[in-house]
Amino acid sequence: MLLGTVLVLLLFGGAGAASAHAALRATDPGDGTVLKSAPRDITLTFTESVGLLDDSFRVLDPDGKRLKVTDAGHGPGGSDTARVSLPAELAQGTYTVAWRVVSADSHPVSGAFTFSVGKPSPAIVVADTGPTEDPATESLFNMGRYLAYLAAALLIGTAVFLAACRPPEPARLGRLLWAGWGTLLGSTLFLLVLRAPYENGAGPSAAFSLKAFERTLGTRPGEALLVRLALLLVAYFFVVRLLRLGESRLPRAWQAAGGALAVGLALTWAAAEHASAGIQVPVAMTSAVLHVLAMAVWLGGLAALLSTLYRAPSQLPAAVVARFSRLAFASVTVLVATGVYQSWRGLGSWDTVTGTTYGHLLVLKLFAVTLLLAAARLSRRWTGRLVTVAAAAESRVEARAEAETEAETEAETESEAEAETAVREKVAERVGGPSSVPAASASVAPASAAPVSTSVAAET
Incomplete structure (x- = not known):
């Protein structure tokens, strides 16, 4: 909605009109004009700079035959113009000018117009003005x-x-x-x-x-x-x-x-x-x-x-x-x-x-x-x-890893405790037999001293 509003404001409140490609602004002679004497040149003026081609101009006489003209060039006005010189003598009648140039944005543009010398031709000749687009x-x-x-x-x-x-x-x-x-x-x-x-x-x-x-x-x-x-x-x-x-x-x-x-x-x-x-x-x-x-x-x-x-x-x-x-x-x-x-x-x-x-x-x-x-x-x-989802999954994986680590730690602690208890039970059995098993919770050092006392009494 915001984009549409901005575009509407720009369309109706923007600067002057601009064209996507070069547009023909003026011709000399003008389109449809009747001249008393033949012109020496044809000049086109565009809205922007244009590039010229080897075949930018095709000028056809009243019989539809192509005239030999000079190579196209830019006029005194600059690169936004195109000019070509005509033969010295032109017969009376209507002439057709077909043009083709390359816009500054690299797209070719073309068109055609007519002018007459002396008086217009009595009949319109359908002439081939050259290619437009293939x-x-x-x-x-x-x-x-x-x-x-x-x-x-x-x-x-x-x-x-x-x-x-x-x-x-x-x-x-x-x-x-x-x-x-x-x-x-x-x-x-x-x-x-x-x-x-x-x-x-x-x-x-x-x-x-x-x-x-x-x-x-x-x-x-x-x-x-x-x-x-x-x-x-x-x-x-x-x-x-x-x-x-x-x-x-x-x-x-x-x-x-x-x-x-x-x-x-x-x-x-x-x-x-x-x-x-x-x-x-x-x-x-x-x-x-x-x-x-x-x-x-x-x-x-x-x-x-x-x-x-x-x-x-x-x-x-x-x-x-x-x-x-x-x-x-x-x-x-x-x-x-x-x-x-x-x-x-x-x-x-x-x-x-x-x-x-x-x-x-x-x-x-x-x-x-x-x-x-x-x-x-x-x-x-x-x-x-x-x-x-990925963060939650990572959290679950981390929590599961922590739980597994704690479980492994507890298991290791229990295993160590069981191993220590087993050792003490074996020591107690060697000292006093099965009846001495409850005393296994005592320290190992006093229990280990018992055999020494027994041996001394036996010698006495």
Whole structure:
């Protein structure tokens, strides 16, 4: 309820509208305008910085034929503009301009508009303005993105669970840890290869173009993926060290190294997506990194905990579950706080929620967060019960051990007393026969003196 109230206040009382991706703000010439003379250039202005492609502009003449234009570049206005120069002479009629750029958050955006020279064409020509999105490429690329998120959660969350919660027999989680590392490595390579056709709206076969791949390596998303690969190679040695540690505490130097690797991996997402564009970029980048880390620690840690419970030959120590409960509560708190900030930053009105794909995705995400909070509450309650039951069981075991120790002590005392009594009875029998048995309770020293007196009397 509190989260919903905060979101409503932010939606209706927040700052001006912000867009999830770059949006076209203005065109020169304007859409639908009729010019007396042919323009020399076409300039587009966007709401944020954009990246240009080899085929960012397609200009079609009134007959639907593609004009030869110069390579696209940024205009004098800066990186939020795109400009292309036209041929010196243009025939009268309506021209179609199809454009495609890459938003600062690494997502491609495209569109089209028209302008006329002299007078509009009498008939509208249906022209091929080029590709928008290839369904196969888009599906494969999104699959790789989501797989990378899940793999990062598995890698970071399992590592944090091992280092912070210290479960018994940590080697049992080695398979889970290596699965996260290997899947993240493979999905990153997959995204790097598929990046060019995804940006250009081409089919998956375009991934084999060496020229397109080289261009990808020079873009910010491509550089972020390369950095992620480098960090994963370093993380390999950290994983090996963590699994060799056993149940001992991870040294502080290795803790710092692991934390730096986790932050670096999270930055490879923040630097190439929504947080890197728009307002309050430094704050947004920090929020995005914390958001990714909180998601990874909670989701990956939960997977590690469930795997430990399933594989453990005996009951899991209550201290391990209690440590994860505190860690999960902090992670969910950070996840909600950063999610609220990012929602405020990405939306400015209720129309943005209901009228855009980003708004629809946000609603689904908020629904998922609600389920996450419910699961966290149930998990915390279950953890509390588990800790209580485990503590009670430990108390019963300790009480039983104390009782057994006392019983053993009493038994040993009785055995010693019986042995001492038996010795005294034997001594008494040697001195005075069976009639002297009641005197066995006397001290041994006087009884041992009796034979001496008897022998002296006999000699007399």
